[in-house]
Amino acid sequence: MLYLDWPVEMDRLGLRVGCVYFSRRVRESAVMPKSKSSPLTAAEWKLVLLLAAINFTHILDFVIVMPLGDQLRHELSITPRQFGFIVSAYGICATVTGIIASTVIDRFDRRRTMLWSFIGFLAATWYCGLAPSFTHLLVARGLSGLCGGVVASTVMAFIVELIPEQRRGRAIGAVTSSFAFASTIGLPIGLALASATEHFGTPFLAIAVFGTLVLAATAKLLPSLPGTHRDLHVHPLKTLRDVASQANHLWSFAFMIAMIFGTFMIVPYIAPYLQANCGLSRDNLPLVYAVAGAFSLFVMNFSGWLTDHFGPRRVFAGAAGAAVVMTLVITNLPPVSLIVAVLVTTLFMCVASSRMVPAQAMMLRSADPKSRGAFTSLNTAMSHFATGVGPLISGSIIGEVYPGGPLTQYWLVGVVAVCFGLLAIGLSFMLRPPADPIVMTT
Numbered sequence: 001m002l003y004l005d006w007p008v009e010m011d012r013l014g015l016r017v018g019c020v021y022f023s024r025r026v027r028e029s030a031v032m033p034k035s036k037s038s039p040l041t042a043a044e045w046k047l048v049l050l051l052a053a054i055n056f057t058h059i060l061d062f063v064i065v066m067p068l069g070d071q072l073r074h075e076l077s078i079t080p081r082q083f084g085f086i087v088s089a090y091g092i093c094a095t096v097t098g099i100i101a102s103t104v105i106d107r108f109d110r111r112r113t114m115l116w117s118f119i120g121f122l123a124a125t126w127y128c129g130l131a132p133s134f135t136h137l138l139v140a141r142g143l144s145g146l147c148g149g150v151v152a153s154t155v156m157a158f159i160v161e162l163i164p165e166q167r168r169g170r171a172i173g174a175v176t177s178s179f180a181f182a183s184t185i186g187l188p189i190g191l192a193l194a195s196a197t198e199h200f201g202t203p204f205l206a207i208a209v210f211g212t213l214v215l216a217a218t219a220k221l222l223p224s225l226p227g228t229h230r231d232l233h234v235h236p237l238k239t240l241r242d243v244a245s246q247a248n249h250l251w252s253f254a255f256m257i258a259m260i261f262g263t264f265m266i267v268p269y270i271a272p273y274l275q276a277n278c279g280l281s282r283d284n285l286p287l288v289y290a291v292a293g294a295f296s297l298f299v300m301n302f303s304g305w306l307t308d309h310f311g312p313r314r315v316f317a318g319a320a321g322a323a324v325v326m327t328l329v330i331t332n333l334p335p336v337s338l339i340v341a342v343l344v345t346t347l348f349m350c351v352a353s354s355r356m357v358p359a360q361a362m363m364l365r366s367a368d369p370k371s372r373g374a375f376t377s378l379n380t381a382m383s384h385f386a387t388g389v390g391p392l393i394s395g396s397i398i399g400e401v402y403p404g405g406p407l408t409q410y411w412l413v414g415v416v417a418v419c420f421g422l423l424a425i426g427l428s429f430m431l432r433p434p435a436d437p438i439v440m441t442t
Helices: 006-013 042-063 066-075 080-107 110-130 134-162 165-176 178-197 202-221 236-244 247-264 267-276 282-310 312-330 338-354 356-366 369-397 410-428
Strands: 016-021 027-031 438-441
Touching: 042 080, 042 110, 042 134, 042 165, 042 178, 042 202, 066 080, 066 178, 066 267, 066 282, 080 134, 080 369, 110 134, 110 202, 134 165, 134 356, 134 369, 165 178, 165 282, 165 356, 178 202, 178 282, 247 267, 247 312, 247 356, 247 369, 247 410, 267 282, 267 338, 267 369, 267 410, 282 312, 282 338, 282 356, 312 338, 312 356, 312 410, 338 356, 369 410
Parallel strands: none
Antiparallel strands: 016 027, 016 438
């Protein structure tokens, strides 16, 4: 099938191109806009900020576990292997609910789906904060993942259905920048709370309180978004089979898994490596995460602007190439000063996170509009699968010179991660828009 970048071809041929989109909002014989990008409207900004707050809550719940590794090891008397299970539990369980949700999510109102899944997520977060043992914390992390997986996919479904494509890159950049906010604001505050109270559960309780406020705002402000298949009697397994049988979707899933593997084989062990091998103390970690998160916040929003103006494929290739270089640097870092550690970690986090905006834009553009809700759920499930399995792979490679001592073989984890990163670059060229009917007029 011949693929055309329609805005470019439209200018070159002097034609007006109208595309028929089979989404909830059908645009018949619509003329493609001359401008590739336009500012978000006030109503769209309100929606985007609300979705960003939801995203911030469940992302912070996920990432706060990793820098708490040393404290968890001492308070719960767990081994590094058990810590790996705690990190992975969220992602693996989120994969399960993501796959299940992909078969039925298009049948239900997205607002109702969001509210109920977010309530379940907050209940699990309270459980994490009160968990008295490794077993309880492991179960609580699994429950958080079960509900968080649905929350994450529903956030992206709102963006796909309510934000036009020419502004979608900017919206994705704003929503996904919540990861940078979590690193800049959430992680330093969470680590400070855990250190001050000498209890790992305090950050989770704080997240639950904040999430309750976000839930109240969501119940009041989030618009209703009826499912696209509410009136169709289609078996859920057929929906899953239809989504998974399209080549575009399979390429997207493989692309997502490769990209996330390349990141989450590295990220969970950055803090332990900086402490055990590079000479940093626990008190240095809030500064490391704050600076890295602050710069990542700017870079991710700038990445959204670049995506809207230059196209997602070019932006992704540049960011992913830089991420490959920084992966090799950070996994071979010798004992260094705090300034150097902050600089290297910041560069790694910036280039790694800046890939997400163009990557999401390419994947959403490649989805069949008739099943975008199911696609985003299944694609998010693949992402959670990678975040869950990646640390397990790293944990099977990384060793210790002695219990609690410097880590070994982290450089080898970096080599494996680079291979996945290069694979993701190659797979990005396989993503194409679906074969929508095209109406051309002169």
